[in-house]
Amino acid sequence: MLYSVLGPTLARTPDGTDVAVGGPRVRALLTVLALRAGRTVPVGELVAEVWAGDEPPADAVAALQALVGRLRKALGRERVLSAEGGYRLDARPEDVDARRFERLTTEGAAALGAGDPARAAALLDEALGLWRGSALADLPDRDAEAARWEARRLDARRARLDAALGLGAAPAALPELTSLCAAHPLDEPLQALRIRALRDTGRVAEALVAYESVRRALATRLGTDPSPALRALHAELLAGATAPGPAGPTAPGPAAAPPPEKPVVRGNLRARLTSFVGRDEDIAALQDDLRGARLVTLLGPGGAGKTRLSQEAAERGAADGAWPDGVWVAELAPVTDPEAVVDAVLAAVGARETVLRGAGAEELRQAEDPVDRLVERCAGRRMLLLLDNCEHLVAAAAALAETLLARCPGLRVLATSREPLGVPGEVVRPLGPLPLGMALRLLGERGAAARPGFSVGEGRGAAEEVCRRLDGLPLAIELAAARLRLLSVR
Template sequence: MRYSVLGPTLAHSPDGTDVAVGGPRVRALLTVLALRAGRTVLVPDLVDEVWHGDEPPADAVAALQALVGRLRKSLGRDRVISADGGYRLDARPEDVDTRRFERLAAEGVAALGAGDPARAADLLDEALGLWRGPALADLPDREAEAARWEARRLDARRARLDAALGLGEASEALLEVTALCAARPLDEPLQALRIRALRDTGRAAEALAAYEAVRRALATRLGTDPSPALRALHAELLAGPGPGTAGPGHTPGPATTPTARPDRPGKYDGQEKRERPRKPEKHEKHEKSEAAEKPAGTERTASAVRGNLRARLTSFVGRDEEIAVLQEDLAAARLVTLLGPGGAGKTRLSQEAAERGAEAWPGGVWVAELAPVTDPAAVPEAVLAAVGARETVLRGAGAEELRAGDDPLARLVEHCAGRRMLLLLDNCEHVVAAAAELAETLLARCPDLRVLATSREPLGVPGEVVRPLGPLAAGTALRLLGERGAAARPGFVVGEDPGAAEEICRRLDGLPLAIELAAARLRMLTSRQIADRLDDRFR
C-alpha cells in the first residue's frame, strides 16, 4: 500500500485504487504516521500533532485509540501497529510520496549537474507529478512545515526549467518561467532563467530589458546590486550571440547552478506556494494612502473592520446558528463555499459572518462581487480591484517593457501573500471555473489567506468545505416579513393577519429575497391580498 501527503492525504491499495480514509482527524493521524513511515510515534506526540492548535478532548488517549480503530478499519488492522507506547504505520519510507519526491528530485538535479538534461527532465517530471495540491493539506496548522515542502517543490521546478532550456525548449519554458518571475520578482535564479529563455528564443532586446527591470527592483527594494552570476549573464547578452548560443546543445548560463533549480512549465503552476514577502513595497504604501481617502461609512464600526465591507442599510434577521457554523468552518478550512439557490441570502450571510469574526483577519475582509463580471478572463482583475491593489500607471521610456507580461493573477498573489486576510468571492456560479482556478492558485501561494465563496454550485477545489444554505425557519421568516413590512408600511405587524403572513412565508419557501419583495408590496396591498395573488404570476 502507498500513501500520498503532497496534497490531500490518500492511501492507495496495491492495485492503484484509492482507499477511503475517513474524516479530518483520521486523515491527520494518517499524515503524521506516513511522514514517519516504519517508525513508532508516541501517543503524546500523536495527540499533539492531530489536535495541534485545538484543545484535545478530556480523554485524549481514548479519543486517539478511537481514531486508530477507524484508520485500521479503512487500511486493515495489520497496517497500523501498536508498539512501545505508540503506533507505527507498517510501510517503508519509499511507500510515501514525500520520500519518492525527494529521491527523484535529487537524482534529477544530479543528472542536470552531470550534463544530462534529458534524464533530468524525466526524473523531475516524475517527481513533480506526485504533487496533487498543497503539501500536508490534511495536517492542521502546519504552515511552516508545509512551506518547507513547497520550497523543495520550487527547487525541483527550477531544475525542470533549467533542463528544458538545456534541451532547447526555451519557447515552451518561457511562459512558465515568466509567470513564476511575476510572483517572485526578487528571485534571481528564476529571473536568470527567464533572461536565458528570452535570449535563446532570439529576443535579446527583451532579455536586456528584463535584466534592467530586475536590477532596478533589487536597487529600489533592497538597496543592492544583482549577483555576480546575473551580472555575468548580462555581460553575455551585451557581448552578443556566439556559436551555439541557442538550441539543445547550449550550455546553461552562469546564473544557473545545481542549487538554482527550475521547474515544470504549465502543469503545476496553479498549485505553487509563494515565498513570504520582504519589506513593504510601493503598492502597500499606496494601499495605506487609499485607506486614508476612503469616505466615511466604508468601515463598519468604531473597531474599524479593515477591508471593503459596506455599511448595512437594513437589519440582519436570524441565522445565528449558520453564522457560528461558518466561522467554525473558516477556522478549520481554507476554502468554504456557501451553497444555495438565488435569493437564499448567501451574500448577506457571508458578509455578516465575516464581519462578526473580523478580528481574526488583521489583513482585512475583502469582498469581490463577481455578479457584474461577464468574461471569465476578467475575474482576476475584478478581484484585484476589489482588494485595492490597483495598478500603478507607468509612462515614459521603457514603460512598455515593464508592463509586458503583467499578469493580474500574479499581482494578486503578490498582494495577498503574507497577509492574514479573508477574501469573499460573491456570486461565483456564472464564472465558476475561473473562480475555482483563482481560488486554488491564491490558496496554494498565500498560506495565510482564507476564501469564503458564495455560489449555486461548488467550486470543486481540493480541500473545499461546502456549506448548503437552507430556507429561513418559519419564525425567522415571519420576523423578517414583519421588520421589512413595517419599513414599507409603518404600523404593519404580522399579527394583524397571522394566517396570511404564514402563508406568504410558506409559499415563498422561506427565501429571504422573495419575502423582502413581498414585504415591499405592503405599501399598496394587505398581507391577505398578497397571499391571494401569489399564484397570479403575470401580476
Template sequence: MDLVRYRVLGTTQALRPDGTPVPVGGARLRALLTVLALRPGRTVPAAHLVDEVWDGDPPADATGALQALVGRLRRALGPDAVASADGGYRLAAAPDDVDLHRFERLTGEGDRALADGDPAKAAAVLDDALALWHGPALADLPDRAAESARWETRRLDARRARLTAALALGHAAQALPELTALCDLHPLDEPLQALRLRALRDVGRPAEALAAYDSVRRLLADRLGSDPGPELRSLHRELLHHGEPAGAAAAAVQGPGPAPRPAPAAHPGNLRARLTSFVGRESDIDAIRRDLAAARLVTLLGPGGAGKTRLSQEAAETVGDAALDGVWLAELAPVDDPDAVPEAVLTALGARETVLRGAGAEELRAVADRHDDPVTKLAEHCAKRRMLLILDNCEHVVDAAARLVEQLLERCPELTVLATSREPLGVPGELLRPVEPLPEPVAMRLLADRGAAARPGFRVEDDPEAAAEICRRLDGLPLAIELAAARLRM
C-alpha cells in the same frame, strides 16, 4: 573605489560612501549602468545590454562597442564594479545598493506595517521609500516607457499607502492638500477619492465630503456609465448618518482584503477555451478587474513573454455583467499594415453578419458593407453595445491602434478596451497596468505544472536549487519558463 549606492529613480548616478556622485558621462554609459543596476548581482546577457543601450539599433560591431562601453564604466566606477561572466556582465552590488530595489523593499515593509495596524511604522518606512525618488524612473534608459510606467504605478501605490497611514494617525489636515492634488491627477482612482472624503470628514467638513462624493458619482456616470464602487458607497452612507467612528470608517474604506473574484458570466464573445491551467496572478486579476471598473481603456504593459495575452483573457472573463454584450478578442500580432487594424478588429467582432430586409426576405449583404470606412462600421457595431474589447499585441501598430481606440471610445459610450502592449497607447484616460515577471514561488509552480505535463513524474522538489536557478535565469517570464519546460521531453 568602494561604491555602495546607485540611483536610477531619476538621472542615473553612482554615489561614493560619503554620498558624493561619481561622474558617469555620456547617455549610453548611463543607460548601460541603468540596465545593470536593474539586476544587481546578476549577469545580464550581452545581447540584452546591446538591445537596451542602443534601443534596438545596434552598431555594426555591437560586441566591440559594448566591450568599449563596459571599459569606460569600469574606469569610472573602479575595475571590480562590473564583472564579466557567462556571456554577459554583472554589476557587483546588492539589491539594497540600488535605490529602485530599496524602494521596493521599503514599500513592502510599509504595506505590511499598515496591514498589521502599525501606521506609525508604516509612515516612517514609506517616507524613507518615497524620499528615494529624484525624478522620473529610469530617466536614462532609451526605451523606458513600459518599465518606467510600472515603477510610477508603484510610486502612486506607495503615496496612497502613506496617506492612509497619515489619516490613521490623525493627520488628515496635513494630508488633505496632497490628496486633493492626487485626486485631480487621477480623478477615476476610487481608493484615492475615498481617502479624500475621509480626510474631509475627519477635519470636520462633512458637507464638502458629501459634495465631493456627488462630483465623483457624476464623473463616473459621465465617463464610465457606472456607479461608485462599494467602498465609496459605504463611506457615503456613513457621511449621511453622521455617526460612524473614524476607526469603523477606516475599516470600511480599506476593507478586510481583496474582493472575491466574481464567477464568469455566460455572455457573447469570441474568447476560446485555454488548453493549459493558469498559474498564479490572482492579485493581478483582481487589480485589472478594478482598473476596468475605473477606466474605459486599460493597457497591460510588459516585455514579450511576460504573459500579457493570457492575463488579459483570464481577467476579462471575470468582468461578468459589466460586459453584457460580451468579451471580444482582436489579435493584432498578424497585422502587418497599420491601415488594416480597423478591418482586423471588425473581423474579430464578427460584424460581417447577414441582415433581414422586407417581410422576412433575406438580403445577402454584410452589415459592414453599408459604409466604406471600417471605423464607421466598428462604431456602428459597438455604439449600442455594452462590451469589452481586448486588443492584443498593439506594440508594432501602436499609432494605428491608439487612433482607433480613441475614435471608438468617443463614439461608443458603453465600450471598454483592454489592450496589451510593450508601450502605452497614449490615449487620454488610459490607465496603465504593468505586468511584472512572476515571483520565484509562482515561477516554480509554473515550471512544475508545465514540466509534469511535458514529462510525467517531473517534480521541482527533486532538485529545487536547479529549478530555482532556471526561473531566475529566465527572469520569471512565463513564456520562457514554458519553453524551458517543453524541452524536458528531450
C-alpha cells in the same frame, strides 16, 4: 558603491561622494545593469536597451565592450564583471535605490495593514525620499518600464496618505490628496482617501459632493459603479458617521454613557443599511467550517441570502480576531469574462493593475503577471477573501482559489455559489430556506420599514401564506415587504 535610478542615474560611494559615470550610453548601460544587480544580463538584451530607438552600430558587440570599459574605468573593474554571454554588476539589490524602495514600501504597507500607521509613515517617508526625479531618466526607451515604477510610487504615496489619516493628520494631508485626485480622477482608493480626509476635517457636505463627482466620472468614462469600499464610505457619510472634530468648551453636565462601539474590521466589507434577521445557527456553523477548512463554499439558490450571510459571518469572525489582516470581498456578479476574475479580485483587495498601452506594454504585462501580483498582495497575511457569486465563473474562480491557497498559507477563502467549486479540501455548506418563524420576523421588520406600524399579527395567516409561497427565500420576502406600502398583507 550605491546606485540610483529613481531619477538621473548616479553612482555614489558609501561616504556620499558622487562618481562621474560618463555619457548617455554609459549611464543607460549602468541603469540596465543596476535594475538587475547581481544577475547576468545577456549581451543582446544590453544592446537592445542601450540603443533602444536607434539603429545599433554595425559591430554592436564591440561597441558594447567599449561602453563596459568606460563604465569599469568609472566604477572600478571589479564592479562590472564578465559572465557567460553577458555582464553583471557586482552589487546587492539593497545597493540600488529602486530595490530599497520596493522593500521599504512593502514593509510600510504591512505596517499599515497591521494597524501601525506611525511605523508605516516612517518607512514610506524613507522610501519616497529615495526619488530624485522621473524614474529611469537615462534609459532611452523608458516609457513602459518607468510607468511600472511610477505606479509603485503612486501606491506608496497613497499608503503614506492613508497612514497620515490614521495618525489624525487629515488637514495636512488634504492639499496633497486634492492635487493627486485631480491628476487621477478614476483612482478609487485615492478618491476614497480624499473623501475620508474631508469627512475627518468636518467637511461632510464637500465629502458627499466629492463622492458624487467620482460616481459620475466612473459612470461616464468607464461605465461602472463605484467599488464596494467607496459605496460603504458613502453609506457612512449618509448615516452621519463622521469623525469627531475639535470641540470647544462646554458647560458641565451629567456624562452620557457612550454607545457601544462596533469593532472596526479591516478590508472592504460594505456597511449594511438594514438589520440582519436570524440565521445565528447558520453563522455559527459557517464560522466553524472556516476554522477547520481554508476553502468553504456557501451553496444555495438565488435569493437565499448567501451574500448577506457570508458577510455577517466574515464580519463577526474578523471582530473576534480570526483574520487580523481583514476581510476582502470580490463581487463577481458583474464579471462576465472568466479572464477578468483575477482583475476583479485585484481591485477588491486594493491592488488594481495600471493598464499600459504602447511600445513595450505587452512585455510589461507579461512580466507583471496579475496572479503573481495578487499572490504578492495576499502572501504573508492572515486574511479572508470572499468570492461572491461564483456560479457563472466556477472554473475560473476555482483555479484562482486553488492557486492562492497553495501560495498564500495565511489566506482563507469563503465563496458563495449555486454549485461547488470542486477544489481539493473544499467544504460545502448548503443554505436552506428560512424557517417559518424567522421568515415571519423578516417580513415584519421589512414591512414596518415600508409601512410604519405594520405587524404580521394583523394578518398572520396571510403572512404565513406569503412566506410559504415564497419558499422562505429572504430576497423574495424583502421584495414582497416593499409592496406593503400599497397593499395589505392579504
